[in-house]
Amino acid sequence: MRHLLNPLDFSVEEIDDLLALARDIENNLPRYAHVCDGKKLATLFYEPSTRTRLSFEAAMMNLGGNVLGFASADSSSAAKGESVGDTIRMISCYADICAMRHPKEGSAFVAAQKAQIPVINAGDGGHQHPTQTLTDLMTIRSLKGRLDNLTIGLCGDLKFGRTVHSLISAMVRYPGVKFVLISPPELRIPDSIREDILEANHIPFEEVGNLDDALGSLDVLYMTRVQKERFFNEEDYIRLKDCYILTRRKMKLAKPDMYILHPLPRVNEIAVEVDEDPRAAYFKQAQYGVYVRMALIMTLLEVEKPC
């Protein structure tokens, strides 16, 4: 029995297979409508996340399966002091697979130790969120046709942005990938990523402070939110924030096939006017997220691809 706890749990080959399955699902959705008939997914969200939860639920329903679970810790046994290990033992009696989001780092790992069913980490604190990374990979591969030989810009809060760290860790496994890291000084990528992932793997990258200067060279731009509360003072925030807001004007500096990704939710870091740009891929990304989760559920449940 396998779990998905960390974006690197799957080898490059396994990710290739998963993305190929997701692509086949995208192209032949009705053929998958019953492959999980009679199966149940438990969505255990100790911390609310509408987007991720509904994406998993849509995925399971698209496969013909059922969904049960909880959307916040208030309505869970956690309030009565039950351990995650005990909860997952119980859930193993109720469902065939589960997706778990928990505010505490490592809790998906703890759950997997006790689970009798496959556990998907749907986010554990600031730690990991592997299905977001799989979604990002599928989006890049679908739109650019490849995962290698790409220059990827990552913009915004690179210090605390969990999705950014995971995406870098996943992409360094493909040849010819370069990164442009665009952030204010306060929110630069942490040393653990710069040294242990980028430098250790001899990956070319540059760190810049200005989005405008970087835009022209990128194949993919991955935007994230710059949160006011990350800044030491209001003046710094006001001075810096505009540099990290993507506008129609800025998009003129970008290549005609530079796609914009964003893990969502967005607040104001991409102007609404950009949504109409054909290079805006962040809503398409939400759609790919459903397909990749369908492929993941099938893979972990060892469900055969329909012929």
Place this chain on the structure above:
Amino acid sequence: MRHLLNPLDFSVEEIDDLLALARDIENNLPRYAHVCDGKKLATLFYEPSTRTRLSFEAAMMNLGGNVLGFASADSSSAAKGESVGDTIRMISCYADICAMRHPKEGSAFVAAQKAQIPVINAGDGGHQHPTQTLTDLMTIRSLKGRLDNLTIGLCGDLKFGRTVHSLISAMVRYPGVKFVLISPPELRIPDSIREDILEANHIPFEEVGNLDDALGSLDVLYMTRVQKERFFNEEDYIRLKDCYILTRRKMKLAKPDMYILHPLPRVNEIAVEVDEDPRAAYFKQAQYGVYVRMALIMTLLEVEKPC
């Protein structure tokens, strides 16, 4: 692609068709058990409403479809500052149709601008609640056999009662309809309805302060709740409230085929003893609400009537 945002979005002919379909569903429920197989309804309730949410869910399940969503804003992305427009773009990737309740007027309209799927307004603040109006219309037509040539009493809080305003706006399109508006002075119908809807359409109506006096002339009595907090002072409330409580004694003054409707939930404005009266139609109304929502979902999804 069509939405249902306002009770008047459908013409009289379209409402006729919808109610005919709802009636056929009522009479042949099992034939509709699979017409929405593989379809998904998203219930987006930014404000809790058990009754409306479960009615939609029951409707979709009766058609063979699946349901996903959230029951309150706490467990939604709204807490992270996402706009309704962005949320609906995401939901369009997850579901085939959505029903949305939101405390802010006009939010269903905003959602519909961005949605790639049909949006049903399940209540936007004090503004509109069109599926309640469709339910009311189906109840009246089913029980009275017609929507024209009726004297309709509306009793209670006519000032703030959203369902009352919508029902009046919908009923003035049928010939021969008269209204008796029964309320304390503090809660009279607003000018916008009296002048722009009733007088502008030359609809006969009278405003009275006493339920007893009006009862004998009515074909339908639509009760609503009189909330204590609407009154200026406690004495007025105590003095007036009994006039607007329907009792078995009062029902003796009504015609033998005068049906009582209520949008529910009821607090004390209809005495429980009245529930046994065959003219009490408010629970039947809840049942009609499911059929009419089934018909609406089919209509907006352009699902064929089974043969």
Place this chain on the structure above:
Amino acid sequence: MRHLLNPLDFSVEEIDDLLALARDIENNLPRYAHVCDGKKLATLFYEPSTRTRLSFEAAMMNLGGNVLGFASADSSSAAKGESVGDTIRMISCYADICAMRHPKEGSAFVAAQKAQIPVINAGDGGHQHPTQTLTDLMTIRSLKGRLDNLTIGLCGDLKFGRTVHSLISAMVRYPGVKFVLISPPELRIPDSIREDILEANHIPFEEVGNLDDALGSLDVLYMTRVQKERFFNEEDYIRLKDCYILTRRKMKLAKPDMYILHPLPRVNEIAVEVDEDPRAAYFKQAQYGVYVRMALIMTLLEVEKPC
């Protein structure tokens, strides 16, 4: 139409039939996958209980049915002042059967008076929780092969433990049953159970203060949580609590076929090390809970056993 409000609503013969059906379900699960196609279960949880709610939902889904409802009172019409009677009248329009948990004693009974569909009491305050009792009975019968001629130890909070009271009331109907009641003096079984159930039925029982002394004689040990807040003072709690914590060391005193049950959630009254003991049956119990609820739903809906 029947309801299940109290563990004693079913006769011994009816429980025999129900447990036989549950056992057949356990052994032939796929045969039951569609017996409730098109049926809907409403889960009305005015008080959160993940375990019980998800067990019901899994049960209904295993039978092919759908589930709708609410997980806490915040998202229910109760907040608008609706009575339980009115809510159940409405729910009767939406679902075929319902499971209701409510903090107030007797509320399931009130609901059943007004319901047009079978009501299952899923816990009403400290009062009754009959499906837990059915689960306990199925666990004992499955593991011990019988419900008669057993010595049953009940340990922990016997004063407030609803499940303990119900299990005693249910087990006294089988011949040859003896009880060993193990608790601190503060948490002894109430007189209502000691006198009206045990003594009135001439059931042999002893009350002891020490788990170690009792363990050797038991066929079944039913553990419950000893909550700190039940004690008059901290010193008493610290002095006493270790006597009521089951450890691997203590398990050496027990018979090789003495099964441990626990209604869960557990906090610390069973050491995690005991989970590996083959006599630990509390997670298996959660699995039996699903089968017995499947049997119950089928029985109340009068669904035929598949051939």
